[in-house]
Amino acid sequence: MKNMVYIQSGGPTSVINTSFYGAVREAQRHPDQIDHIYGSQNGIEGLIDDYLIDIGQEDDEQIELLLQTPGSILGTTRRKLPKDINDPIYGKIIENLKKHEIKYVFVNGGNDSMDTCYKLSLLVKQLGLDFVVIGVPKTIDNDLAATDHSLGFPSCAKFVVNTVNELIKDACCFKVGKVHIVEIMGRDAGWLTAAPDVLPEENRPHLFYLPENKFDLDQFLKDVKEVYAREGYAMVCISEGIQFPRDMSNVRVDGFGHAQLGGAASDLCRIVEDKLNLPTRAVELSLTQRACPAFISLVDREEAIKTGEIAVKSALEGVTGKMIVFKRVSQNPYKIEYELADLSKVANAVSLIPQSMMKDATRMDESYRQYIRPLINGEVTLKCKDGIALVSNFKRVRV
């Protein structure tokens, strides 16, 4: 039993394949302890269906391109494991782990995926099996508990900040301005939506509406009207997760049981036009925000590689039932330490923006800006061919 399997779970990020890269490179440095590096096809599904691919068969050049490849190279899933640990699904997972002589299991994901990871670790413990299970933090929403931030969030925030900066320049170049409403990802937490507040004051959005605060439609209309009257246009950032009365009859539900969000900006624009008679423009950043290689933050990349490495090192030391977390030990210069947190503390918990980081209901405090500023720092140079950023294409040799 000297093999490892790596699982990517939940939505992709710009660096989801980068932490995988770090883990692969570290594992390759320990051929005495790890024979084969496997990837589980489509998250935990691969371990249920016995669909693993052999990373050892991939070309080194394709491994290197993981650093700038969007999407989840191994495939991902939003499937949630059953609560009952005696469910036959767990039997299948254990059977396949044994079959492939796997000792080390890595689960890279967000809140829901850490629940998968936690359940696996409990099962292993309960059955007295000799597997180790380690969590690698990932979520653009940045709502994982017990860590300063999550991998993927910094790059996504960098995309959002730079894109809103661009939209502001676009918005304010017309004589008759519009009410621009930008819809940014974030179901329960507004970390991403608030990010453009780090822009220099002269290019900063006017209003932010986060899921942390109760959304009051009348107050929203009052705010927008006031800004438009003063500035001649308005730049408003909203989280996709804000709640207001709207037709949700067409909304779909994903595998984790969450509604597929989107359309809030369009709906609010319609309300603004109706109630305030102002011209509007809705921009939903949608899937483009979560994995754009051009906006990978160098800090995010370096931390992702390091996290993958530490996950493997920890596993080799026998650590199990833990997720790698970041502790910020210095703000200026920015410095983090890598620690291990119990999965029980992470699974299904949610970290929201504290009220102390908000100036008021629609603006952020300087402490939020200090928090986010170092995270989005540093640019990467992409390998391109004919103007197109190269992506890794795996052979996917099934074992």
Place this chain on the structure above:
Amino acid sequence: MKNMVYIQSGGPTSVINTSFYGAVREAQRHPDQIDHIYGSQNGIEGLIDDYLIDIGQEDDEQIELLLQTPGSILGTTRRKLPKDINDPIYGKIIENLKKHEIKYVFVNGGNDSMDTCYKLSLLVKQLGLDFVVIGVPKTIDNDLAATDHSLGFPSCAKFVVNTVNELIKDACCFKVGKVHIVEIMGRDAGWLTAAPDVLPEENRPHLFYLPENKFDLDQFLKDVKEVYAREGYAMVCISEGIQFPRDMSNVRVDGFGHAQLGGAASDLCRIVEDKLNLPTRAVELSLTQRACPAFISLVDREEAIKTGEIAVKSALEGVTGKMIVFKRVSQNPYKIEYELADLSKVANAVSLIPQSMMKDATRMDESYRQYIRPLINGEVTLKCKDGIALVSNFKRVRV
């Protein structure tokens, strides 16, 4: 009369401020012939309202940042000049040109703006005045006549190609795929929408729907169903301008009299869910596509600078009533020559994708790929601070 005025018109592009940069730098090389460089605030409106700003008052560092500044630094407009050349508006324009001792007028814009430019040049000729009027081509839609391509299109296409590449990697990493419909700018012409067809075959979208072809909803549903059955997901690129039966009651109209488009992808997704019962995801690239500095194509940047320079040189030689156009004289290596075309041939004409560049109703021919490939080539390095691309902020000293 030794001053010049520069006008930015219509929607911004990634390089709209770059051709302005080229013109400013060239003008600065001729202090004997050009005393003052003025910018017209909000397009032709500045000349009507007597609102000009003195570019000579701006810091050199801010001029340099024009190369990566989105939006139109001078402000823009969609106002169309009246047909009747005896309208008092023309009197105001001439009065202000005389007042500020302007000899050289540059209009940077697309089809509608070249109409403004053409009308101005006619008026000048008719009145026997000593102004020269030169057009600088710009439109992300790439539908300007008489030129191989238009400034801004290459960078926007580069954004679209790279973003769709990212979306494909995102789309195909789930076990149960979706029908992804990406809505791309383009009212009458599909140049931008078709751009992702240059992606390597394994990462290429499956279907393209362009305004050049009549959109048949039944055929669309048949196509989508077939691709989904074969691939397990579908990546579909549509132009915002495609026509199909939908509720347009909420649609707004801009200053040029065109409907503000958008929402076609959402509407089509709803139809796909209803008729085919497949999961969908609509992504509308919206305003983010047209001026993202991170995707400026080096070719576009270099051509924009050169075009601005040539516009000024031509004006100094007394050329008037012309727009700078590009003639592709070599494909490999890519090489263009700069020529001058009569504004009468450009104003309000539209260049569509020829049928010879389409393989069939939903895919492009290799000749289209050869056309677009060199245009999106070459990356730029942005000047950033704290992870944010710097933008030019003008003092805007009014004269």
